[in-house]
Amino acid sequence: MMDVYEAIERARSRAPHQPFLATRERNLSYSQALDLAASLAGSIATAGALDRPCVIQAIEIDACISVLACLRLGKPFIVINPASPPDRIDYYITDSGANVLVKTAESGLVASSLPCDDQGWRTAVEPASSVSCLIYTSGSTGLPKAVVCPREAVSFAVEAIAQTLSYRRDDVVLTALPTFFDFGLYQLFLVGKAGATLYFASALESGLGLGEALQRTGATVLPMVPPAAEKLARLVERGLSRNAVRMITTTGAAMDEGTRRTLEDAWDPPVDLRVMYGLTECKRVAIMPPYESTRRPRSSGLPLPGTTVTIRPHDQDLVLSPDEVGEICVEGPHVMGGYHNQSDLTARRFRRTSHTVVLRTGDTGFLDADGYLYCLGRDDDQFKVQGYRISTSEVVAAAKAAGGVVSAAVVPPAPGRRYTLFFEGDAEPAALSHFLSEHLEPFAIPQHIQKVAHLPTNANGKIDITQLERTQS
Template identity: 45%
Template sequence: MNGQPTVPARTDARVHDLLDEATAERPDAWAVSDGTGRWTYRELAAHSHAVDAWLRAAGVGHGDRVLVQLPSTRELVALLYGTARRGAVLVPVNTGMKDYHLRAVVENAEPALIVVTDPAVERIGALAGEVPVRGLGPAWEEITALRGREVRPPEAPVDADDIAVLVYTSGSTAAPKAVICPHGRMVFATEAIGLELGYRPDDVVFCRFPISWDYGLYKVLLTAAGRSELVLADGESDLVLLRRIRETGATIVPIVPSLATMICALAAREPARESRVRLFTNTGAALPKSTADALRSAFPGAEVVVQFGQTECKRVSVLPPAFQDAKPHSVGRPLPGTRAFAVDDEGRPLPPWQTGEIVVEGPHVMPGYWRAPEQTARAFRPAPGGGLRLHTGDFGHVDEDGFLYYEGRRDDMFKHKGVRMSTTEIEAAATDVPGVRAAAVLPPAEDRPLAVFAEGDIDPHTLLKELSLRLEPAKVPAVSRVVDELPLTPHGKHDRKALARLLEGATA
């Protein structure tokens, strides 16, 4: 991980090729485990073929969307690979997504099939209209029965340019929007990241994040590319987190700052012990140096790797440990085979150390947003040399060696508790609450919590309760204030500086 890798990542492979290649090389090696069991690569591949056959029998064809709202288990991994084999498109949504947003996702994705937990079938069916909704329990019995068949149906033709996954993420509109993720670009991103991180066949990757988030989704692909084992721990209790990392023999632990803080707090309660962990990989937000140092102390010999990215290209840059002392404030260098640099308002590249918008070019840049041409045109623009250039909306600069330095966003996007979100979507949920005329959200800062302000006839506690029914837990503000009138700038926008003063006054 010292020098830039020279082996190119592929652009012409399909998502399920990663699984098939791993199965051919290490059929009896462990591939994936969860709280209920463990599969080898041979078993995972067999289940994925059964999913393909099951989808075929259900009438799911090439390009059809299959929406799943399921916990991150072995079955979901098989559904990912089986849907890829069918040439269909997996649409994984977070189990915490409330009906308020899920209804918009169903309308936007227009799935041919929805798979959810058994207790959710009736509720989801009510909002899905004519779309078939299947519970995972009965569906998995049918899939398991198909796995025992001797003769497999012929696989559907799948091209590297076909869409494999739609990843719904927050954006500049109230409803979630989906990043289009074709097979070839996902495989390129996976292999390019793998070249930097160096996943190995003896690695055990402890994944705390849902597959509906691209951070969790790509762990499925990275472990297959590395012939490693994936431990799905999204449903594990916080109290047993440290014990499970040790029991599973984890060697790689993906983190966000809040998870790292929790691990450090648990480790501080007991004496230092030997550990197999060799690598922590951080994303979602900047990891404080004190937290990184605490991880190294609790897990002797482990390295902490900084990463920077967006779903729209998966990963922008990685800072290998060899450069962390020399470039402690950098978010890394672009992935092998890609470019990332700063441009001015006219899109012209800026020299080192000059601040501008960070743009990204390379085979990992996704083609756009699903059924959102205006948003696609703003973010995904033709690159002068061909291909696409992703305008990230992030500002920063590069140094003379091409390493990136992140300085902040220009719009209303922010990350909180490792989750990307926008003020717009929270404000839209607030104005959906009866009694609220208008709403404004103040993003969290180092000295203040995520807060929502509302005009209207509503109790602040009631507003937070109503928001908890509409938003995922991480997106629910910690503080609510009801005001007579929201402060605005001369241009009619929410005056967030005034909101911050209001919050400070109320807190005092």
């Protein structure tokens, strides 16, 4: 199995002048991008030992160059949102034990040393030198948790996804996905492996200016979360031309049926719509085969080649039969190493047996008789907005830290319903919203904040989320 960086270097050897990373203002060939990565790698190595992570606080091409530099060195990396509040950035640095920070400056990418203790870096995977990256995702304890991604698991996931999606050397993959989101990060890996071109679309180019962007770039593949697919469907209904688009991939939440039909039926020949399901803990679980979503509109597809998906009762090891509903469980070389600094949670979610590791996803679903996976939802307190996983506990904890909030509850979004934070207390919604904007990631900020005299409770004394949902119906 080829290492990700080795695969990208091989793409350069085949076509050094092939465009690799691009925006409207900037275009780097494979040779140019990897030369910049090599130069930055020297600065990173000087700034800190290779046995601790590097935090990358950059976007688009700069983020990609930084990732490539770390891959070249074999140094673990963490890509974070530069727009994150300062206390959240401090948390990422402290929790990860990073010793280097890479940021975009006027002079270009700059690597600087970070203070850290003298003890060796330890994480869920041994040896620590085998770790490719840490990816932070929402946790159930109020703060994000870091999934430890070993190099071998990442390489296997990239190989299996590439085998299934078949990106081509002449593909132009147009994305608005940020690199700190694993769906966006893996676009770099998949494109680089194929020797294709990755184009980062601006907000305008991924919205009303999409038609012009498709025509100008010759984009052939559009990876997007379902809300972006819904916007695309509306543009298609208004007459948007497909130009060279041959495939759309989507993951992060269930796709609306009307959106799916629009994207499949509007163009002739039909576009290859690939619905996918996955989670950071194993990257990808299932992908719909080509042109199959029409026959199985609610399915997320088949498990990745070389992996196994089973359905089991929650907290039981019994494997259920086809069409029986239970917890989706995953086995295979793509299962990541666990959670950084969270051994108890790792033991609960990554169940080790004598011969394998079974990832308990916390998601409910079933397999049909043909092996197609159907995901029905989550059983924990997490939900997704625009493809990003959000923890209700994290949002509630942040709201209570604001002061003037006695109790709070979150109602996730649904068709016809906004993502809403309800609270009791003396705080004012506008002030609370401002506080949350300084302490949560931008995508985690509630779309609506509503103050109530009393939060309803059920017979068990717990906040009655169902009743709160009805107030928005």
